[in-house]
Amino acid sequence: MSIENSATSAGTAPLPPMHCLRQLEPGPPRLAALPTGTPVWLVSRHADVRQVLTDPRLGRATLFAPDAPPLKVTPNILDDPQGILNIDGTEHQRLRRTVQRAFTPRAIERWRPWVASAVESLIDELIDQGSPADIVAAYTRRLPVSVISRLMGLDNVDTKRLAHWSDHALSTTAYSAEAIANAMAEFAAFGAEVIAERRAAPGDDLVSSLLAAAAGDGSITEGQLVVLVIGLVVAGHETTMTSLGNALVYLLHDDREAWQRLASDEASAAAATEQLLRAVPLSDAKEHLPGLLRRTVEDVEIGGVVIPAGSVVAADAQAANQDPAVFAGDLGTELFSPLAAPMLTFGAGPHHCLGAWLARMEMELALHRLARRLPALRLAEPVERIDWRRGLATRSPNALRVLW
Template identity: 70%
Template sequence: MTTEHRQAPEAPLVPLHCLRHAEPGPPRLAALPTGTPVWLCTRHADVRQVLTDPRIGRAPLYAPDAPPITVIPNILDDPDSMLNSDGPEHQRVRRTVQRAFTPRAIGRWRPWVAAAVEELIDRLEDAGSPAEIIGSYSRPLPVAVISRLMDLDGLDLERLGHWSDHALSATAYSAEEIATAMREFGQFGYQLVTARRKEPGDDLVSSLVRAADQTGGVTEEQLTSLVCGLVVAGHETTMTTLGNALVYLLGEDRTAWQRIGADPEAVTLATEQILRTIPLGDADTSPGLLRRTLAEVEIGGVTIPAGAVVAADATAANHDPAVYPAGTADLFAPVGTPSLTFGAGPHHCLGAWLARMELELALHTLARRLPGLRLAEPVEAIRWRQGLLTRSPLALEVAW
């Protein structure tokens, strides 16, 4: 489903759980790949302030006087999307979807997510050991979930992978290639919205259309962008996190794998620690969650001028020893202070609870049914998806 990106003939990439992260400290000046100055925030308290302070927003990044922040724009750079709006405009669009993603609503989806997990493991076992687990498990699971959620039976997985890779491209594709893919993706989203308006059902897209029509003020373009964003986020981040978690658990922490399969409560704790400690991508593709100041603001004792670009490094913040003194020593220790993996404040990820549920079920059920699962190749031999904002294995050979 996913394009095999070019591999540089250099030393093998290290797994994401082995990456060095920035040491938390006061905000400091750095530069984006475009050359634009950026204030890099790495401490937990500072990153949280950047994400919650109303004087720092996403919309100013796309104001007429804004400096360039990306070399090649992708789906995150759509100035009309919910992601890049703030205040009442953001809340109006967000209200159309947030009720569908409450913990109670997601709890009702648990039985069919569990059934999808069991079915994929059945197929994995039937195919026999050894096996390639990315294409047979970590990739199709979130696609199955988002397809069920949006009633997208028969969704072309290759097509979805093509759109997703281009949507989150950093350096893998040209501006023309990304623009072409995003036009196709937008047409898909628009046709889906139009179809659900004509023949509504019980799926998420139908509920979004109804909520948007009832609320008012949500344009067709915003609704289409919202649907496309949910399709990408609903499969890309879970696929990436699950694949990277398997690299860690099957390659380094065999005792944890046994406990995850035996104890449903342990997998809840482990999932939170995995989400906190394993980033979605490399720091060189993105220094953090970008924002821009609307006014002069003090962050961590440093005065940041109005109109400045700020990067909230959630990876560094999630390792801040002032907040998480145990580091990564205990996979089953309660996290305590919530991590910033899903952001914070008005732009906190709507799908956070769904991602947690998918990861918990995927890891617990797989470890319970295949307690002897192990990597069938050295970590150094893993081929990675590169050139995107996220990084995960292209393939992962396992045996049991």
């Protein structure tokens, strides 16, 4: 769902320039302003960010209360009050229960053989296509779309249309409010159509499971179901696509030793995946203010600062993931080491990302199998010439030409 130190060690590639920006030096909470002018408390230290994300005195639903100040110039899918991200308490727990069984570590592990097979098939196609190639178009975009499509029974989905909806769903400055609203109306109609199809002919897929759970609960509205379905479609591929593309930019820059170790075994790939997810940012501070937004429902002391009730708080998980008091080493020296503390890339607390284990598994297998099959893989152009996706909540290459 962007912070990087640019320090390097001998033989280790620096992060690409777009990713060397530390969004906020960890320190006590401080006041700033959102693009709308609304005051916001920026929280950046690891312990403080974790408190913001887990403390019940800070929530998401109150961000959309009648008395809430304006948060976004052009709201996107993350700002839908019916979305699971923006509901708190027992209602949120009820919605979450409808999907969380499909995303437990044990449930995700059952998908490993199929995901590994999908990875190998895509690498076969990449090799057949020949060098040089665009690995985003051939691999980093196709893999997570294939996985979430299979999981949700969307095997015949129009991937270009899906990309169009997803880009609008996560737009910050790329599209107008009208364009976003139109795309989201189309996306919602697609979600409603999928729901109607599964009601008529249930299958062994996540949407059918959601409908069965919702029918048993009886209190989940149709609007919530639609938002849940299209939200899962976006979240189910966007973070993995972004993280995998950005990781390859970092790894393929010139660090051959790390690439060779990734090929050695899945355990090394799993360790590197954790560090890459922690350290390589998902977005860019130049595009939008960092932070997972919350609002206080009463006065709360965070990091020695009392933040008044009704305040908007931005928890900068990316800065927290770089807090030198917690993560002392740089990525070059720590790539295959265990994390010193839990990373906050997927959030924490009641809104912790449901798909975290799926994203981990996809990235681990994608890196390990690709390094094993293509040990000579390298970038075909300098990182300064990479064309980046801009104006979205996530930042990754539009295209990434590679050689082997």
